Amino acid sequence: MGLFGRKEKTEDGKIKCEYCDMxxxxxxxxxxxVKKAHSEKGGDMPNMNPFGLG
Structure with a gap:
């Protein structure tokens, strides 16, 4: 990872997730x-579960 949180770009110009291969x-x-898939509570994304579980 570069300085000041710069995201690594791949050879095809896309930005690669630092935690997985997406x-x-x-x-x-x-x-x-990153907020939804790699954080404890999902960051600022709303809960999409209609039953409120999870």
Whole structure:
């Protein structure tokens, strides 16, 4: 990982997630993915479970 949290770009110009192998065209999509998939409570994403479990 580069200085000041710069995201690593792959050879095809996509931004790679620092935790898994997923690649994104847009840095906002990558940020949402990291919050939802790699954080404890999902960050600022709303709970999509209609029963409120989980």
């Amino acid at each position: 690649k994104f065209d847009d840095k906002e999509r990558m940020k949402r993915h």
